[in-house]
Amino acid sequence: MPLGYSDEFSTQHKEGTARGVVQEIAPYLKKGYISEKEEGYLLTARGNPYTHVVKKGNNIIVKLASGKDITLTPLKKLKEDKALSQAALVAMDQVAAHRNNLECYTCHATWAPQCYGCHVKVDYSGGKQNIDYLAAAHDQDIHGTTGGMRDLKAYLVDGRVTETRSFLRWEDPALSQNGEGRISPTIPGCQVTVSVIGKEGKALLQNHIFKIPDVEGAKAEGQNAIDMSPVQPHTITKHARACESCHASDKALGLGIGGGTMRADESKTFIIDLMRADGKILPTIVDEQFSAIANLKNDYSRFMDENGTQLQTVGHHFSLSQPLDASQRAKLDRRGICLSCHDTIPNGSLAVSAMVHAAQMAGIEVDNKDHQGILGKLLLLGAWIQLLGGMALGALLVYLIYRYQKRRA
Known part of the structure:
Protein backbone atom coordinates (compact mmCIF):
# COMPACT_ATOMS: atom_id res chain seq x y z
CA MET A 1 0.00 0.00 0.00
CA PRO A 2 1.22 3.55 -0.67
CA LEU A 3 2.03 6.11 1.98
CA GLY A 4 -1.11 7.83 3.20
CA TYR A 5 -3.41 4.91 2.40
CA SER A 6 -6.06 4.58 5.13
CA ASP A 7 -5.08 7.98 6.54
CA GLU A 8 -6.33 10.23 3.76
CA PHE A 9 -8.82 12.46 5.60
CA SER A 10 -10.59 12.37 2.25
CA THR A 11 -13.23 10.27 0.54
CA GLN A 12 -10.71 9.46 -2.21
CA HIS A 13 -8.24 6.70 -1.33
CA LYS A 14 -4.52 7.25 -1.82
CA GLU A 15 -2.75 5.70 -4.80
CA GLY A 16 0.93 5.35 -5.58
CA THR A 17 3.91 3.05 -5.16
CA ALA A 18 4.19 0.63 -2.25
CA ARG A 19 5.64 2.23 0.89
CA GLY A 20 8.27 -0.49 1.39
CA VAL A 21 10.65 -0.53 4.36
CA VAL A 22 13.43 1.70 5.74
CA GLN A 23 16.90 0.79 6.94
CA GLU A 24 17.53 3.75 9.25
CA ILE A 25 15.40 5.46 11.87
CA ALA A 26 15.47 8.99 13.26
CA PRO A 27 17.55 9.58 16.42
CA TYR A 28 14.53 10.62 18.50
CA LEU A 29 12.97 7.18 17.97
CA LYS A 30 16.01 5.45 19.50
CA LYS A 31 15.07 6.54 23.02
CA GLY A 32 12.80 3.51 23.40
CA TYR A 33 13.18 -0.16 22.60
CA ILE A 34 14.69 -0.70 19.14
CA SER A 35 14.69 -4.16 17.58
CA GLU A 36 17.11 -5.63 15.04
CA LYS A 37 16.01 -4.40 11.65
CA GLU A 38 16.33 -7.73 9.74
CA GLU A 39 15.42 -6.67 6.14
CA GLY A 40 14.03 -3.31 7.19
CA TYR A 41 11.51 -1.56 9.43
CA LEU A 42 7.92 -1.35 8.22
CA LEU A 43 6.36 2.08 7.78
CA THR A 44 3.07 3.38 9.10
CA ALA A 45 0.52 5.06 6.82
CA ARG A 46 2.14 8.39 7.75
CA GLY A 47 5.64 7.21 6.89
CA ASN A 48 6.94 6.66 10.42
CA PRO A 49 9.03 3.53 11.05
CA TYR A 50 7.72 0.79 13.31
CA THR A 51 10.76 0.38 15.54
CA HIS A 52 9.76 -3.17 16.55
CA VAL A 53 8.06 -4.44 13.37
CA VAL A 54 10.38 -5.73 10.66
CA LYS A 55 10.36 -7.67 7.39
CA LYS A 56 12.00 -11.07 7.23
CA GLY A 57 11.56 -12.98 4.02
CA ASN A 58 7.87 -13.13 3.19
CA ASN A 59 6.85 -12.65 6.82
CA ILE A 60 6.41 -9.77 9.23
CA ILE A 61 8.07 -10.11 12.63
CA VAL A 62 6.72 -8.19 15.63
CA LYS A 63 9.57 -8.08 18.15
CA LEU A 64 8.38 -7.59 21.70
CA ALA A 65 10.52 -5.97 24.39
CA SER A 66 10.19 -9.23 26.33
CA GLY A 67 12.29 -10.93 23.66
CA LYS A 68 9.42 -12.86 22.13
CA ASP A 69 8.93 -12.65 18.35
CA ILE A 70 5.47 -12.89 16.80
CA THR A 71 5.47 -14.00 13.16
CA LEU A 72 2.67 -12.67 10.94
CA THR A 73 1.90 -13.67 7.36
CA PRO A 74 0.82 -10.78 5.07
CA LEU A 75 -2.62 -11.04 3.49
CA LYS A 76 -1.08 -11.06 0.01
CA LYS A 77 0.91 -14.18 0.90
CA LEU A 78 -2.16 -15.81 2.46
CA LYS A 79 -4.05 -15.20 -0.77
CA GLU A 80 -1.23 -16.68 -2.87
CA ASP A 81 -1.16 -19.72 -0.58
CA LYS A 82 -4.96 -20.05 -0.84
CA ALA A 83 -5.14 -19.82 2.94
CA LEU A 84 -7.98 -17.27 3.09
CA SER A 85 -11.61 -18.25 3.50
CA GLN A 86 -14.15 -17.66 0.76
CA ALA A 87 -15.79 -14.97 2.91
CA ALA A 88 -12.47 -13.14 3.30
CA LEU A 89 -11.72 -13.28 -0.44
CA VAL A 90 -15.17 -12.01 -1.38
CA ALA A 91 -15.28 -9.24 1.22
CA MET A 92 -11.78 -7.83 0.84
CA ASP A 93 -10.50 -8.96 -2.57
CA GLN A 94 -13.42 -9.21 -4.99
CA VAL A 95 -15.28 -6.23 -3.51
CA ALA A 96 -12.64 -3.52 -3.88
CA ALA A 97 -14.98 -0.86 -2.43
CA HIS A 98 -14.76 -2.57 0.95
CA ARG A 99 -10.98 -2.35 0.92
CA ASN A 100 -10.89 1.26 -0.24
CA ASN A 101 -13.81 2.76 1.67
CA LEU A 102 -13.99 0.86 4.98
CA GLU A 103 -11.72 0.72 7.98
CA CYS A 104 -10.42 -2.79 8.71
CA TYR A 105 -12.10 -2.64 12.10
CA THR A 106 -15.49 -1.84 10.55
CA SER A 125 -32.05 21.45 46.49
CA GLY A 126 -31.43 20.87 50.21
CA GLY A 127 -27.91 22.29 50.10
CA LYS A 128 -26.63 19.37 48.01
CA GLN A 129 -23.01 19.63 46.90
CA ASN A 130 -20.60 17.88 44.59
CA ILE A 131 -16.81 17.78 44.32
CA ASP A 132 -15.34 19.91 41.55
CA TYR A 133 -12.81 17.34 40.36
CA LEU A 134 -11.52 19.59 37.59
CA ALA A 135 -10.60 22.36 40.05
CA ALA A 136 -8.99 19.78 42.36
CA ALA A 137 -6.90 18.34 39.52
CA HIS A 138 -5.63 21.77 38.47
CA ASP A 139 -4.71 22.82 42.01
CA GLN A 140 -1.14 21.52 42.23
CA ASP A 141 1.43 22.41 44.90
CA ILE A 142 5.18 22.76 44.37
CA HIS A 143 5.55 18.99 44.62
CA GLY A 144 3.01 18.35 41.90
CA THR A 145 0.45 16.99 44.36
CA THR A 146 -3.10 17.73 43.23
CA GLY A 147 -5.86 19.01 45.46
CA GLY A 148 -7.63 15.70 45.14
CA MET A 149 -4.76 14.02 46.96
CA ARG A 150 -4.89 16.53 49.84
CA ASP A 151 -8.49 17.27 50.75
CA LEU A 152 -11.39 16.76 48.32
CA LYS A 153 -13.85 18.44 50.70
CA ALA A 154 -12.13 21.75 49.97
CA TYR A 155 -13.47 21.58 46.43
CA LEU A 156 -17.18 21.15 47.12
CA VAL A 157 -19.49 23.26 44.96
CA ASP A 158 -23.27 23.66 44.98
CA ASP A 333 -29.02 -1.56 1.87
CA ARG A 334 -29.99 -5.09 0.87
CA ARG A 335 -32.86 -5.49 3.31
CA GLY A 336 -35.77 -7.63 2.13
CA ILE A 337 -33.64 -9.42 -0.43
CA CYS A 338 -35.22 -12.77 0.49
CA LEU A 339 -38.52 -11.52 -0.91
CA SER A 340 -36.93 -11.13 -4.34
CA CYS A 341 -37.31 -14.89 -4.79
CA HIS A 342 -39.74 -16.01 -2.15
CA ASP A 343 -42.61 -13.82 -3.32
CA THR A 344 -42.93 -16.34 -6.20
CA ILE A 345 -42.22 -19.48 -4.15
CA PRO A 346 -44.01 -21.89 -4.17
CA ASN A 347 -46.96 -20.84 -6.34
CA GLY A 348 -46.18 -17.40 -7.75
CA SER A 349 -44.99 -18.66 -11.14
CA LEU A 350 -45.83 -21.71 -13.27
CA ALA A 351 -42.16 -22.64 -13.76
CA VAL A 352 -41.28 -22.13 -10.10
CA SER A 353 -44.35 -24.03 -8.96
CA ALA A 354 -43.43 -26.96 -11.22
CA MET A 355 -39.92 -27.11 -9.80
CA VAL A 356 -41.17 -26.90 -6.20
CA HIS A 357 -43.67 -29.71 -6.73
CA ALA A 358 -41.05 -31.84 -8.50
CA ALA A 359 -38.70 -31.41 -5.55
CA GLN A 360 -41.46 -32.31 -3.11
CA MET A 361 -42.39 -35.43 -5.07
CA ALA A 362 -38.73 -36.48 -5.20
CA GLY A 363 -38.35 -35.87 -1.45
CA ILE A 364 -35.59 -33.31 -1.93
CA GLU A 365 -34.95 -31.12 1.10
CA VAL A 366 -33.03 -27.90 0.55
CA ASP A 367 -30.57 -26.95 3.29
CA ASN A 368 -28.48 -23.79 3.50
CA LYS A 369 -25.67 -25.17 1.32
CA ASP A 370 -28.16 -26.27 -1.35
CA HIS A 371 -29.89 -22.89 -1.14
CA GLN A 372 -26.62 -21.03 -1.75
CA GLY A 373 -25.85 -23.33 -4.69
CA ILE A 374 -29.25 -22.66 -6.26
CA LEU A 375 -28.79 -18.90 -5.96
CA GLY A 376 -25.30 -19.11 -7.47
CA LYS A 377 -26.59 -21.13 -10.43
CA LEU A 378 -29.50 -18.75 -10.98
CA LEU A 379 -27.15 -15.76 -10.97
CA LEU A 380 -24.79 -17.36 -13.49
CA LEU A 381 -27.65 -18.61 -15.66
CA GLY A 382 -29.36 -15.23 -15.66
CA ALA A 383 -26.12 -13.40 -16.44
CA TRP A 384 -25.23 -15.72 -19.36
CA ILE A 385 -28.76 -15.59 -20.81
CA GLN A 386 -28.76 -11.78 -20.74
CA LEU A 387 -25.24 -11.58 -22.14
CA LEU A 388 -25.78 -14.09 -24.95
CA GLY A 389 -29.28 -12.79 -25.59
CA GLY A 390 -27.93 -9.25 -25.91
CA MET A 391 -25.19 -10.42 -28.26
CA ALA A 392 -27.73 -12.35 -30.36
CA LEU A 393 -30.04 -9.35 -30.61
CA GLY A 394 -27.07 -7.15 -31.53
CA ALA A 395 -26.00 -9.59 -34.22
CA LEU A 396 -29.56 -9.78 -35.53
CA LEU A 397 -29.78 -5.98 -35.65
CA VAL A 398 -26.47 -5.76 -37.54
CA TYR A 399 -27.70 -8.43 -39.97
CA LEU A 400 -30.99 -6.64 -40.60
CA ILE A 401 -29.21 -3.34 -41.19
CA TYR A 402 -26.83 -5.11 -43.57
CA ARG A 403 -29.74 -6.67 -45.50
CA TYR A 404 -31.52 -3.33 -45.63
CA GLN A 405 -28.42 -1.50 -46.94
CA LYS A 406 -27.74 -4.27 -49.47
CA ARG A 407 -31.34 -4.16 -50.72
CA ARG A 408 -31.18 -0.37 -51.16
CA ALA A 409 -27.93 -0.71 -53.09
Whole structure:
Protein backbone atom coordinates (compact mmCIF):
# COMPACT_ATOMS: atom_id res chain seq x y z
CA MET A 1 0.00 0.00 0.00
CA PRO A 2 1.22 3.55 -0.67
CA LEU A 3 2.03 6.11 1.98
CA GLY A 4 -1.11 7.83 3.20
CA TYR A 5 -3.41 4.91 2.40
CA SER A 6 -6.06 4.58 5.13
CA ASP A 7 -5.08 7.98 6.54
CA GLU A 8 -6.33 10.23 3.76
CA PHE A 9 -8.82 12.46 5.60
CA SER A 10 -10.59 12.37 2.25
CA THR A 11 -13.23 10.27 0.54
CA GLN A 12 -10.71 9.46 -2.21
CA HIS A 13 -8.24 6.70 -1.33
CA LYS A 14 -4.52 7.25 -1.82
CA GLU A 15 -2.75 5.70 -4.80
CA GLY A 16 0.93 5.35 -5.58
CA THR A 17 3.91 3.05 -5.16
CA ALA A 18 4.19 0.63 -2.25
CA ARG A 19 5.64 2.23 0.89
CA GLY A 20 8.27 -0.49 1.39
CA VAL A 21 10.65 -0.53 4.36
CA VAL A 22 13.43 1.70 5.74
CA GLN A 23 16.90 0.79 6.94
CA GLU A 24 17.53 3.75 9.25
CA ILE A 25 15.40 5.46 11.87
CA ALA A 26 15.47 8.99 13.26
CA PRO A 27 17.55 9.58 16.42
CA TYR A 28 14.53 10.62 18.50
CA LEU A 29 12.97 7.18 17.97
CA LYS A 30 16.01 5.45 19.50
CA LYS A 31 15.07 6.54 23.02
CA GLY A 32 12.80 3.51 23.40
CA TYR A 33 13.18 -0.16 22.60
CA ILE A 34 14.69 -0.70 19.14
CA SER A 35 14.69 -4.16 17.58
CA GLU A 36 17.11 -5.63 15.04
CA LYS A 37 16.01 -4.40 11.65
CA GLU A 38 16.33 -7.73 9.74
CA GLU A 39 15.42 -6.67 6.14
CA GLY A 40 14.03 -3.31 7.19
CA TYR A 41 11.51 -1.56 9.43
CA LEU A 42 7.92 -1.35 8.22
CA LEU A 43 6.36 2.08 7.78
CA THR A 44 3.07 3.38 9.10
CA ALA A 45 0.52 5.06 6.82
CA ARG A 46 2.14 8.39 7.75
CA GLY A 47 5.64 7.21 6.89
CA ASN A 48 6.94 6.66 10.42
CA PRO A 49 9.03 3.53 11.05
CA TYR A 50 7.72 0.79 13.31
CA THR A 51 10.76 0.38 15.54
CA HIS A 52 9.76 -3.17 16.55
CA VAL A 53 8.06 -4.44 13.37
CA VAL A 54 10.38 -5.73 10.66
CA LYS A 55 10.36 -7.67 7.39
CA LYS A 56 12.00 -11.07 7.23
CA GLY A 57 11.56 -12.98 4.02
CA ASN A 58 7.87 -13.13 3.19
CA ASN A 59 6.85 -12.65 6.82
CA ILE A 60 6.41 -9.77 9.23
CA ILE A 61 8.07 -10.11 12.63
CA VAL A 62 6.72 -8.19 15.63
CA LYS A 63 9.57 -8.08 18.15
CA LEU A 64 8.38 -7.59 21.70
CA ALA A 65 10.52 -5.97 24.39
CA SER A 66 10.19 -9.23 26.33
CA GLY A 67 12.29 -10.93 23.66
CA LYS A 68 9.42 -12.86 22.13
CA ASP A 69 8.93 -12.65 18.35
CA ILE A 70 5.47 -12.89 16.80
CA THR A 71 5.47 -14.00 13.16
CA LEU A 72 2.67 -12.67 10.94
CA THR A 73 1.90 -13.67 7.36
CA PRO A 74 0.82 -10.78 5.07
CA LEU A 75 -2.62 -11.04 3.49
CA LYS A 76 -1.08 -11.06 0.01
CA LYS A 77 0.91 -14.18 0.90
CA LEU A 78 -2.16 -15.81 2.46
CA LYS A 79 -4.05 -15.20 -0.77
CA GLU A 80 -1.23 -16.68 -2.87
CA ASP A 81 -1.16 -19.72 -0.58
CA LYS A 82 -4.96 -20.05 -0.84
CA ALA A 83 -5.14 -19.82 2.94
CA LEU A 84 -7.98 -17.27 3.09
CA SER A 85 -11.61 -18.25 3.50
CA GLN A 86 -14.15 -17.66 0.76
CA ALA A 87 -15.79 -14.97 2.91
CA ALA A 88 -12.47 -13.14 3.30
CA LEU A 89 -11.72 -13.28 -0.44
CA VAL A 90 -15.17 -12.01 -1.38
CA ALA A 91 -15.28 -9.24 1.22
CA MET A 92 -11.78 -7.83 0.84
CA ASP A 93 -10.50 -8.96 -2.57
CA GLN A 94 -13.42 -9.21 -4.99
CA VAL A 95 -15.28 -6.23 -3.51
CA ALA A 96 -12.64 -3.52 -3.88
CA ALA A 97 -14.98 -0.86 -2.43
CA HIS A 98 -14.76 -2.57 0.95
CA ARG A 99 -10.98 -2.35 0.92
CA ASN A 100 -10.89 1.26 -0.24
CA ASN A 101 -13.81 2.76 1.67
CA LEU A 102 -13.99 0.86 4.98
CA GLU A 103 -11.72 0.72 7.98
CA CYS A 104 -10.42 -2.79 8.71
CA TYR A 105 -12.10 -2.64 12.10
CA THR A 106 -15.49 -1.84 10.55
CA CYS A 107 -15.95 -5.58 10.16
CA HIS A 108 -13.31 -6.99 12.51
CA ALA A 109 -14.49 -5.04 15.57
CA THR A 110 -17.44 -7.34 16.10
CA TRP A 111 -18.83 -5.53 19.14
CA ALA A 112 -18.67 -2.10 20.75
CA PRO A 113 -20.02 -0.62 24.02
CA GLN A 114 -23.15 1.37 23.22
CA CYS A 115 -24.59 3.45 26.08
CA TYR A 116 -27.78 5.10 24.79
CA GLY A 117 -29.32 8.11 26.52
CA CYS A 118 -27.10 9.89 29.06
CA HIS A 119 -29.48 11.35 31.69
CA VAL A 120 -27.71 13.99 33.79
CA LYS A 121 -29.40 15.54 36.82
CA VAL A 122 -27.95 18.55 38.67
CA ASP A 123 -29.76 18.95 42.00
CA TYR A 124 -29.30 22.18 43.97
CA SER A 125 -32.05 21.45 46.49
CA GLY A 126 -31.43 20.87 50.21
CA GLY A 127 -27.91 22.29 50.10
CA LYS A 128 -26.63 19.37 48.01
CA GLN A 129 -23.01 19.63 46.90
CA ASN A 130 -20.60 17.88 44.59
CA ILE A 131 -16.81 17.78 44.32
CA ASP A 132 -15.34 19.91 41.55
CA TYR A 133 -12.81 17.34 40.36
CA LEU A 134 -11.52 19.59 37.59
CA ALA A 135 -10.60 22.36 40.05
CA ALA A 136 -8.99 19.78 42.36
CA ALA A 137 -6.90 18.34 39.52
CA HIS A 138 -5.63 21.77 38.47
CA ASP A 139 -4.71 22.82 42.01
CA GLN A 140 -1.14 21.52 42.23
CA ASP A 141 1.43 22.41 44.90
CA ILE A 142 5.18 22.76 44.37
CA HIS A 143 5.55 18.99 44.62
CA GLY A 144 3.01 18.35 41.90
CA THR A 145 0.45 16.99 44.36
CA THR A 146 -3.10 17.73 43.23
CA GLY A 147 -5.86 19.01 45.46
CA GLY A 148 -7.63 15.70 45.14
CA MET A 149 -4.76 14.02 46.96
CA ARG A 150 -4.89 16.53 49.84
CA ASP A 151 -8.49 17.27 50.75
CA LEU A 152 -11.39 16.76 48.32
CA LYS A 153 -13.85 18.44 50.70
CA ALA A 154 -12.13 21.75 49.97
CA TYR A 155 -13.47 21.58 46.43
CA LEU A 156 -17.18 21.15 47.12
CA VAL A 157 -19.49 23.26 44.96
CA ASP A 158 -23.27 23.66 44.98
CA GLY A 159 -25.33 21.05 43.14
CA ARG A 160 -25.10 17.24 43.21
CA VAL A 161 -24.57 15.65 39.82
CA THR A 162 -25.91 12.17 39.07
CA GLU A 163 -26.02 10.27 35.80
CA THR A 164 -28.05 7.35 34.49
CA ARG A 165 -28.62 5.79 31.08
CA SER A 166 -31.57 4.60 29.01
CA PHE A 167 -30.19 1.28 27.76
CA LEU A 168 -27.02 -0.57 26.79
CA ARG A 169 -26.16 -2.62 23.74
CA TRP A 170 -22.94 -4.35 22.70
CA GLU A 171 -23.52 -6.19 19.45
CA ASP A 172 -23.41 -5.03 15.80
CA PRO A 173 -22.76 -1.26 16.08
CA ALA A 174 -24.25 1.09 13.51
CA LEU A 175 -22.17 2.52 10.65
CA SER A 176 -21.29 6.05 9.60
CA GLN A 177 -18.46 7.92 7.88
CA ASN A 178 -15.61 8.90 10.18
CA GLY A 179 -13.36 11.96 10.10
CA GLU A 180 -10.93 10.25 7.74
CA GLY A 181 -13.64 9.67 5.15
CA ARG A 182 -14.02 5.92 5.74
CA ILE A 183 -16.96 3.89 6.96
CA SER A 184 -16.53 2.86 10.59
CA PRO A 185 -18.48 1.50 13.57
CA THR A 186 -20.57 4.13 15.32
CA ILE A 187 -21.68 4.31 18.95
CA PRO A 188 -23.33 6.93 21.17
CA GLY A 189 -20.82 9.71 21.83
CA CYS A 190 -22.71 11.43 24.63
CA GLN A 191 -26.47 11.69 24.28
CA VAL A 192 -27.04 14.18 27.09
CA THR A 193 -30.56 14.73 28.42
CA VAL A 194 -30.46 17.27 31.29
CA SER A 195 -32.63 17.87 34.34
CA VAL A 196 -31.84 20.72 36.74
CA ILE A 197 -33.50 20.92 40.17
CA GLY A 198 -33.45 24.38 41.77
CA LYS A 199 -32.76 25.22 45.41
CA GLU A 200 -36.49 25.22 46.15
CA GLY A 201 -36.84 21.66 44.85
CA LYS A 202 -38.62 22.58 41.60
CA ALA A 203 -37.42 21.44 38.19
CA LEU A 204 -35.83 24.29 36.24
CA LEU A 205 -35.15 21.93 33.33
CA GLN A 206 -36.66 18.48 32.94
CA ASN A 207 -35.40 15.92 30.42
CA HIS A 208 -34.09 18.70 28.21
CA ILE A 209 -32.10 18.11 25.03
CA PHE A 210 -30.29 21.19 23.81
CA LYS A 211 -30.27 22.06 20.12
CA ILE A 212 -27.46 23.50 17.99
CA PRO A 213 -28.69 25.81 15.21
CA ASP A 214 -27.49 25.69 11.61
CA VAL A 215 -25.36 22.53 11.84
CA GLU A 216 -25.41 19.02 10.35
CA GLY A 217 -28.48 19.29 8.19
CA ALA A 218 -30.50 21.44 10.60
CA LYS A 219 -31.44 25.06 10.04
CA ALA A 220 -32.38 27.69 12.62
CA GLU A 221 -34.53 25.20 14.55
CA GLY A 222 -31.33 23.36 15.47
CA GLN A 223 -29.98 19.83 15.49
CA ASN A 224 -30.40 17.70 18.61
CA ALA A 225 -27.16 17.95 20.61
CA ILE A 226 -27.08 14.22 21.30
CA ASP A 227 -24.24 12.59 19.48
CA MET A 228 -23.41 9.38 17.65
CA SER A 229 -19.68 9.02 17.22
CA PRO A 230 -17.57 7.03 14.70
CA VAL A 231 -15.12 4.99 16.76
CA GLN A 232 -12.33 2.40 16.76
CA PRO A 233 -13.75 0.06 19.44
CA HIS A 234 -10.48 -1.91 19.95
CA THR A 235 -12.45 -5.17 20.02
CA ILE A 236 -10.71 -6.76 17.05
CA THR A 237 -11.31 -10.44 16.33
CA LYS A 238 -10.03 -12.71 13.59
CA HIS A 239 -13.54 -13.57 12.45
CA ALA A 240 -15.36 -10.55 11.02
CA ARG A 241 -19.01 -9.68 11.55
CA ALA A 242 -21.41 -11.34 9.12
CA CYS A 243 -22.36 -9.68 5.84
CA GLU A 244 -26.02 -9.67 6.91
CA SER A 245 -25.25 -7.70 10.08
CA CYS A 246 -24.57 -4.68 7.85
CA HIS A 247 -26.36 -5.28 4.56
CA ALA A 248 -29.67 -6.45 6.07
CA SER A 249 -29.76 -4.20 9.13
CA ASP A 250 -31.80 -1.08 9.91
CA LYS A 251 -29.38 -0.31 12.72
CA ALA A 252 -26.31 -0.42 10.48
CA LEU A 253 -27.92 2.12 8.13
CA GLY A 254 -28.49 4.50 11.06
CA LEU A 255 -32.26 3.92 11.12
CA GLY A 256 -32.17 2.62 14.68
CA ILE A 257 -32.59 -0.73 16.40
CA GLY A 258 -35.53 -2.44 14.76
CA GLY A 259 -35.93 0.56 12.49
CA GLY A 260 -36.64 2.74 15.53
CA THR A 261 -40.04 1.13 16.04
CA MET A 262 -39.23 -0.89 19.17
CA ARG A 263 -39.95 1.95 21.60
CA ALA A 264 -42.58 4.15 23.16
CA ASP A 265 -42.92 7.81 22.13
CA GLU A 266 -40.29 9.48 24.33
CA SER A 267 -41.65 12.96 23.55
CA LYS A 268 -44.77 12.11 25.58
CA THR A 269 -45.09 11.19 29.25
CA PHE A 270 -45.53 7.43 29.50
CA ILE A 271 -47.99 5.95 32.02
CA ILE A 272 -49.11 2.35 32.42
CA ASP A 273 -52.33 2.07 34.43
CA LEU A 274 -56.03 1.41 33.98
CA MET A 275 -57.09 3.14 30.79
CA ARG A 276 -59.87 3.25 28.24
CA ALA A 277 -59.60 1.92 24.72
CA ASP A 278 -58.77 5.46 23.50
CA GLY A 279 -55.80 5.63 25.93
CA LYS A 280 -57.35 7.93 28.55
CA ILE A 281 -56.04 7.10 32.05
CA LEU A 282 -58.84 6.32 34.51
CA PRO A 283 -57.22 6.79 37.98
CA THR A 284 -56.60 10.34 39.20
CA ILE A 285 -53.45 9.42 41.14
CA VAL A 286 -50.86 7.69 38.96
CA ASP A 287 -47.11 7.17 38.71
CA GLU A 288 -45.25 8.12 35.56
CA GLN A 289 -43.08 5.39 34.09
CA PHE A 290 -41.02 8.11 32.47
CA SER A 291 -41.51 11.82 31.87
CA ALA A 292 -41.62 13.33 28.42
CA ILE A 293 -38.37 14.25 26.63
CA ALA A 294 -39.81 17.01 24.48
CA ASN A 295 -37.07 17.22 21.84
CA LEU A 296 -36.66 13.46 21.42
CA LYS A 297 -38.92 12.47 18.53
CA ASN A 298 -37.06 9.25 17.75
CA ASP A 299 -35.29 6.43 19.53
CA TYR A 300 -31.78 7.25 20.81
CA SER A 301 -30.34 4.64 18.41
CA ARG A 302 -31.87 6.33 15.35
CA PHE A 303 -29.76 9.11 13.83
CA MET A 304 -31.15 9.07 10.29
CA ASP A 305 -34.67 8.63 8.90
CA GLU A 306 -35.77 6.88 5.70
CA ASN A 307 -35.75 10.19 3.79
CA GLY A 308 -32.11 10.86 4.67
CA THR A 309 -32.87 13.50 7.30
CA GLN A 310 -30.26 13.62 10.06
CA LEU A 311 -31.78 13.40 13.56
CA GLN A 312 -28.79 14.08 15.82
CA THR A 313 -25.15 15.11 15.52
CA VAL A 314 -22.72 12.52 14.17
CA GLY A 315 -19.02 12.78 15.04
CA HIS A 316 -19.07 16.57 14.96
CA HIS A 317 -15.35 16.97 15.79
CA PHE A 318 -14.25 16.28 12.20
CA SER A 319 -15.65 17.83 9.04
CA LEU A 320 -15.92 14.52 7.14
CA SER A 321 -17.84 12.74 9.92
CA GLN A 322 -21.45 12.21 8.91
CA PRO A 323 -24.21 9.62 8.55
CA LEU A 324 -24.06 7.49 5.43
CA ASP A 325 -25.15 9.56 2.44
CA ALA A 326 -27.74 8.43 -0.13
CA SER A 327 -25.16 6.74 -2.37
CA GLN A 328 -23.55 4.88 0.52
CA ARG A 329 -26.91 3.75 1.88
CA ALA A 330 -27.97 2.53 -1.57
CA LYS A 331 -24.86 0.33 -1.78
CA LEU A 332 -25.28 -0.95 1.77
CA ASP A 333 -29.02 -1.56 1.87
CA ARG A 334 -29.99 -5.09 0.87
CA ARG A 335 -32.86 -5.49 3.31
CA GLY A 336 -35.77 -7.63 2.13
CA ILE A 337 -33.64 -9.42 -0.43
CA CYS A 338 -35.22 -12.77 0.49
CA LEU A 339 -38.52 -11.52 -0.91
CA SER A 340 -36.93 -11.13 -4.34
CA CYS A 341 -37.31 -14.89 -4.79
CA HIS A 342 -39.74 -16.01 -2.15
CA ASP A 343 -42.61 -13.82 -3.32
CA THR A 344 -42.93 -16.34 -6.20
CA ILE A 345 -42.22 -19.48 -4.15
CA PRO A 346 -44.01 -21.89 -4.17
CA ASN A 347 -46.96 -20.84 -6.34
CA GLY A 348 -46.18 -17.40 -7.75
CA SER A 349 -44.99 -18.66 -11.14
CA LEU A 350 -45.83 -21.71 -13.27
CA ALA A 351 -42.16 -22.64 -13.76
CA VAL A 352 -41.28 -22.13 -10.10
CA SER A 353 -44.35 -24.03 -8.96
CA ALA A 354 -43.43 -26.96 -11.22
CA MET A 355 -39.92 -27.11 -9.80
CA VAL A 356 -41.17 -26.90 -6.20
CA HIS A 357 -43.67 -29.71 -6.73
CA ALA A 358 -41.05 -31.84 -8.50
CA ALA A 359 -38.70 -31.41 -5.55
CA GLN A 360 -41.46 -32.31 -3.11
CA MET A 361 -42.39 -35.43 -5.07
CA ALA A 362 -38.73 -36.48 -5.20
CA GLY A 363 -38.35 -35.87 -1.45
CA ILE A 364 -35.59 -33.31 -1.93
CA GLU A 365 -34.95 -31.12 1.10
CA VAL A 366 -33.03 -27.90 0.55
CA ASP A 367 -30.57 -26.95 3.29
CA ASN A 368 -28.48 -23.79 3.50
CA LYS A 369 -25.67 -25.17 1.32
CA ASP A 370 -28.16 -26.27 -1.35
CA HIS A 371 -29.89 -22.89 -1.14
CA GLN A 372 -26.62 -21.03 -1.75
CA GLY A 373 -25.85 -23.33 -4.69
CA ILE A 374 -29.25 -22.66 -6.26
CA LEU A 375 -28.79 -18.90 -5.96
CA GLY A 376 -25.30 -19.11 -7.47
CA LYS A 377 -26.59 -21.13 -10.43
CA LEU A 378 -29.50 -18.75 -10.98
CA LEU A 379 -27.15 -15.76 -10.97
CA LEU A 380 -24.79 -17.36 -13.49
CA LEU A 381 -27.65 -18.61 -15.66
CA GLY A 382 -29.36 -15.23 -15.66
CA ALA A 383 -26.12 -13.40 -16.44
CA TRP A 384 -25.23 -15.72 -19.36
CA ILE A 385 -28.76 -15.59 -20.81
CA GLN A 386 -28.76 -11.78 -20.74
CA LEU A 387 -25.24 -11.58 -22.14
CA LEU A 388 -25.78 -14.09 -24.95
CA GLY A 389 -29.28 -12.79 -25.59
CA GLY A 390 -27.93 -9.25 -25.91
CA MET A 391 -25.19 -10.42 -28.26
CA ALA A 392 -27.73 -12.35 -30.36
CA LEU A 393 -30.04 -9.35 -30.61
CA GLY A 394 -27.07 -7.15 -31.53
CA ALA A 395 -26.00 -9.59 -34.22
CA LEU A 396 -29.56 -9.78 -35.53
CA LEU A 397 -29.78 -5.98 -35.65
CA VAL A 398 -26.47 -5.76 -37.54
CA TYR A 399 -27.70 -8.43 -39.97
CA LEU A 400 -30.99 -6.64 -40.60
CA ILE A 401 -29.21 -3.34 -41.19
CA TYR A 402 -26.83 -5.11 -43.57
CA ARG A 403 -29.74 -6.67 -45.50
CA TYR A 404 -31.52 -3.33 -45.63
CA GLN A 405 -28.42 -1.50 -46.94
CA LYS A 406 -27.74 -4.27 -49.47
CA ARG A 407 -31.34 -4.16 -50.72
CA ARG A 408 -31.18 -0.37 -51.16
CA ALA A 409 -27.93 -0.71 -53.09
